[in-house]
Amino acid sequence: MMEPRFRRKQVPALNTASTSDISFMLLIFFLVTTSMNLDKGLPRILPPAAPSEQVESQVDKGSLLRISISSNGDVKCDGRKVDMKQLSLYISRHVTNRGKKHVVQLETSRKAKYDNYFQVQQVIVSTYRRLREEWAVRHLHKRLAYCSAAEVRLVRENVPQKVAEIYANVEEEDGR
DSSP states (O other): OOOOSOOOOOOOOOOOTTHHHHHHHHHHHHHHHSOOOOOOOOOOOOOOOOOHHHHHHHSOGGGEEEEEEOTTSOEEETTEEOOHHHHHHHHHHHHHHHGGGOEEEEEEETTSOHHHHHHHHHHHHHHHHHHHHHHHHHHHSSOGGGOOHHHHHHHHHHSOOOEEEEEEOOOOGGGO
16 A cells, blocks of 8 residues: 655644734723823803893993904904904903903804914913913012912912803994
């Protein structure tokens, strides 16, 4: 009897039982280690609800700075068209002159682009941040980042951020 000269070698089977486990572990690893992009937002603490008559009677007309955003993106401050740098100066001057009694009223057209609204909000927030920083340096002789929690509360009490928002039909001058 003659034996075949060439035997076919069998390829050993791969053990794939742990492949799904490894894939699952990699999936968990990447989910845990990657950062997700979060939506940008504006942190705001809303005041408690009060009757509108009370709110209107508390605000002195002279202490009110009116900022409006029209549907075409024009930003006006007390009726004058301004750019973002001028807006910051108007807010800064108003808050400094009126002290704690100031109110910034932001009136936005319902048709205004969110980007315009967001830019104005950024100017308002950065102006308040700068004013608080200046107050801390002037009165506490240190930057706000180095203040204790009690000192930060003191700064916020002396430079309060008072912003009232209204959504209305603010139109361009031509449409009025």
